[in-house]
Structure formats: C-alpha cells, structure tokens
Amino acid sequence: MVQSVEQIERVDRRVPLVLGGKSFHEVTEAIAAPIEGRTPKLWWIIFSAAVTLLGILVASTGYLFYEGTGIWGLNNPAGWGWAIVNFVFWVGIGHAGTLISAILFLFRQKWRTSINRFAEAMTLFAVACALLFPTIHVGRVWLLYYVFPIPNQMQMWPQFRSPLLWDVFAVTIYGTVSLLFWYVGLIPDLATMRDRAKSALGRMLYGFFSLGWRGSNRHWQHYEVAYLILAGLATPLVLSVHSIVSFDFATSVIPGWHTTIFPPYFVAGAIFSGFGMVLTLMIIARWAFKLEHIMTMRHLENMAKITLLTGTMVGYAYGIEFFIAWYSGNQFEQFTFISRMFGPYSWAYWTMVSCNVFIPQLLWFRKIRTNVKVLFVISIFVNIGMWFERFVIVATSLTRDFLPSSWAYYSPTIWDVAALVGSFGLFFTLFLLFLRFLPMIAVAEIKGVLPQANPHHGHTPHAEESHAGATPAPAEAKE
C-alpha cells in the first residue's frame, strides 16, 4: 500500500515519546519515585517469592556440589541436559537488551531511551543466570580455573579448538561490556540520585558510584564519547555471542546440530526471546510503578513488531532446517527432523512451534499489539517457546543419533527443575533490587527526547515554508 504524503507522520508534528506534557522536573520525580518512596507491598510480595526461589537455587546447587551431576537426569546418550538448555535460554534473553541499548542507539532510534536502562539491566541479570549453568555443570567446580588460560605447573592450556572455550570468552566479554555500558549510562543518573538522597548512606553510595559527576560541559562531552564507543563495541556482540553459542552445537557432527544456519537462526531466536522477556517485565513494571506515560503504548507496539519480525525469522529457520534435511539427501538428518515432529519429543516440538511461530502471528494486528493484557500473555508464550526450542534441539538430537542401540528417552529430575526455577529466583531477585535502588529509566537521556529539549520548541513552525524550523525565528524577523 502506498501512503500518500498526508498520511506520513510529519517530522515536526510527531507524537512526543513521553506523553502527558511533563516538565523536566516532573520526569525526574516520576522516575525517582519508586526509589525514594515507601517500598510497595507488591514489591515485598514478589521479592519474597523471588528470594524463596533463590533459596531453592542455593540449596539445589549445594547438593549438586556435594553429590555431583548425577543428581540431574543426565546419562548416556543425553550428556547435555537442562544445564545447557538453561544456559542458552538465559544468554539469548540478554540479547534484546544489547540490541535496544547499542544497535538502536547507533541507528538513532530515540524511542529506545525509555526502555534501554531497563533492558540492559535485564541483559546483565540474564547473563549472570547464564554463567551460572556452565559453572555448576562441570561437576568439580573447584577445577573451574581450567577454563582460563592461566600458566600453571601442569603446563596445561584450555582446548582452544573447543567451542565450549569460545563460549567462555564470548560470554565473559559480553558480560563485561554489558556491565560497562550499563554503568557508564548510569553515572549521570546516579549523580541525580546522590543529589536527591536524604540519608547519609544514600549520599555516600550514590556519590561513590557517580564518580564525582557534576554535569559540567566537559563531563558531558566525555560521557557522550564513551557511551558511543561502548555502543560501537557492544553492537557486534549482539551478533557474535549467540553465534558462538550456536557453535557448541554446529561444530559437532550430531544430526540436527551440524548445520550452517545455526548462527543466524540462534541470533534471531535470541533477540526474539529477549524481546519476549523485556515485554513481560516492562508490562508489569510500567503498571506497578505508574510509568505508562514514559514507557508508552508506542514502545510496547514497537517491541511487539520486532518480536513478530524475529519470531517469523525463527519460523523461517525451522522451515529451512526441514528443507535442507530433505534436500541434503542425508538420511540421518532426515530421520532427526521427522523424529522431531512425530517422535518421542513431538509434544515439545509442537509446543515450541506454537509458541514461537503461530502465536506471535497475532501481532500482525494492531488491536492485539496495543492490548497490554494480550501482549503480556503472548510474551509469556514467547518465553516458554524459546526455552522449548533449546530443549528440542538438545534432547531430540542427543537421544536419537546414528546408533539405534544408544537411543534413550531423556527426562529431567527434580534437581533439574530446581536449578531452572532457582535461576528465575536469582534473576528476579536481582531485577527487583534494581527496580528499588536504581533509576529504571535513563533520567538524563529521557529529557533529551522531551519536546521542550528541542531547540525549536515553542516556535510555531510555518507549515507552508519548506525550511520551517531550520531557520531560527529571530533571523526571520530581521528579514
């Protein structure tokens, strides 16, 4: 459909990104309110639930260290179970945060300002959960230093040809860059919180972490440059980290894993799952903290569109996998994919396809994209579907490989479930602490997209003049 000129949104009459015509001060007040006000009851309820789950994680991990990985449902042939499923799931979720904060920043997508802090925090905590699983799954955690290239008396180095080692570097780099990016962005806001803090402890802590920020011109210049550089550094990570994670599978010879589509397919899936998680969290937070005028329906809709796009890309990858399995003429590959659809794990496969491909198609409709409740439900389905995607990949290929004599059915134990549920406890505990103690929206940045931040704000644009807004009004008066 071709849009006529009248239908295109005029640049100087765009709907503001922050609604309600708030002043700079009102925006600061709105964002600082969840930190400075009394702790809401709802926060305590969710927090105690999250800490309970965290307790389950600590207990199950303690038992794991004591007893070994035998408590999980791992055995031959499924030597990789929920630990790697959860790892890939959590790493993937992080990608939406980096996409929003880095790529959308470089593309000057100003709507990202309302949600980037929030999404980056989610990235960090998701990476923390992700790092947990490879750490605890090694069995002898006290030998974990083997993964780092440290000179030692054994003259032993990590296996640099192993994608599992590439993972170590990819994810630790990702975690470091994400932390730096998030922290640098926080500095001006921490200074705001320092200046507003009433307690001496608050002043000390915010003051310490704001690194003496005074908001001088020079500070801002350095800040902007640093932020831009970090955005540049983080951008390739959006693509590289999950590509490397996919190499864990793609560089092996197991049917269903050994495919070249894995890197792009994993990256699309990662962004898809991440947006699902951002939507879930944001819909709760904007409602609970009454920030609907900053995280507007427009933001939700934009994210829903990206979810639809990436979900469809994931669906395309599912289709291409089948096509290539047939086209390759490789009977093992063909068997694996038929077995995925109709074999012992078909229930998981169809859960995955329904949640990731079918249900997101509803987002084609504007009515659904702008319905918060429906959007919330869809985002939950996306989270479930993407967890199942990793489960399907791991379980179906490992339990149905070349030799029928080694086939088996993999099922988790209660301890597998405890680790997954517990990782959600870790994630939500960290996230709730973030919501309570740090500004969940970039205060300084959001002011830059308010209408009054525009140098021409207040001038009535001369609609008929093509250079309206480009020439300052006083200059025109002189003429």
Added chain:
Amino acid sequence: MAVIFPSWTNKLPHAIGVGLPVVALAAIAGVWYFFSPEFTDVGYRPKQPIAYSHKVHAGDLGLDCRFCHNTIERGFYAAVPPAETCMLCHTTVRKERPTLTPLRLAFKQDKPIKWVRVHMLPDYAFFNHRVHLAAGVGCISCHGRVDTMDVVEQKKSLSMGFCLDCHRNPTPNLRPVSQITNMRWDAKIANYDPKTDPHRKRTVEPPLHCSGCHR
C-alpha cells in the same frame, strides 16, 4: 554542591592505582611460588621407622638399586623391600646394633616395617616404572642423587609440567639401558647419543596426549 566525602578520600584513587597493581602482583607471585609443587613437595623428607641410610648402602657400599627395589624393570611400582631382604646381610652384619631392633623384631614377628613413601604421584596419573627404565631413563632423573642421601627426600617437583618437560624432549634424560641405576654416569663424559646406540631398537616417543597418563 554539598560535600559528601572528607578530603582524605581524594587520595584514594591514587592509593588504589598504586596499591592494586602491587597487591595483584604480590598475589600472582605468591601463588606462583608458594602453591607450586616446587615449594610444596620438593624437600619432603619424612621420618622413617628405621634410620636407613641410602648413602651408606647405595653410595659407600655400592649396592645396586635393584638389589632392594627389585621390581622396577618388570612392574609398575618400585617395590619396597621386605625385612627378609635386609636380613640377607643383617643376620651377619651389625647383628647387635640397637638401632636395628625394629628390623629384627619385624623379621621375627613376620610383620612388615612401616616405611613412609616419599615419592608420590596422584592416583589419576598412570606411571609405569618398567617403560621408563626400558627406554633408558635413569633413576637419577626423577629421584636425584639417592646415593648421597642419608635420609631420602624428594628432589624433583614431580608435577605434570616436570613430566611433560621430559616427554616433550626426552633425549637429555636418556642413557644406555645398562646404566640406568648408575648414579655417577654422565652423558657428556660417556659422549652418549641415543640415536647411535646400537642397543636401541627404536626412537623414544613418549605420549603427549591426555590419555597417555590419565587413562
């Protein structure tokens, strides 16, 4: 702007800038030195139930190592001799010496002497004396000059790195198989080259892969 931090905190960044590298270097150096088998294992010299002197027996009297440790060429482990081996001589030599009372007691009661093991490898390291001796690695390479020790102590680190140094380049530790127990043999004086040794059927190629030693 209100003053939050006292003025002495201005020195903190400098202190951290100087202190942190110092602490980090000290930690690395400390781990490097104190955690290495060179520090923890070398010099291990346990007190034995009988003050047996290798210096007297292997050095001054010139007993061959294999007289007591008779399994080394055939077995995995170097056997510690039973009391009977000692009594081959000590029924006639130094019969009355009081320090040998535990030996005579053990012989009479048919109970083993509880010698304390000095050279220990972890259980997950597969070490076979036989292959090393057959390749012509002398006792001295891992155990040092035992013939000069009154009390035996560990001289080499026996770390994985120690093993690998030789597995990567065995030549300096090779000698004619006839000289494996000779503590005074010197490759330079003997002008020895394993490649030209007519008794060697093949070149020594020690394994470098993990399962060479961790089976």
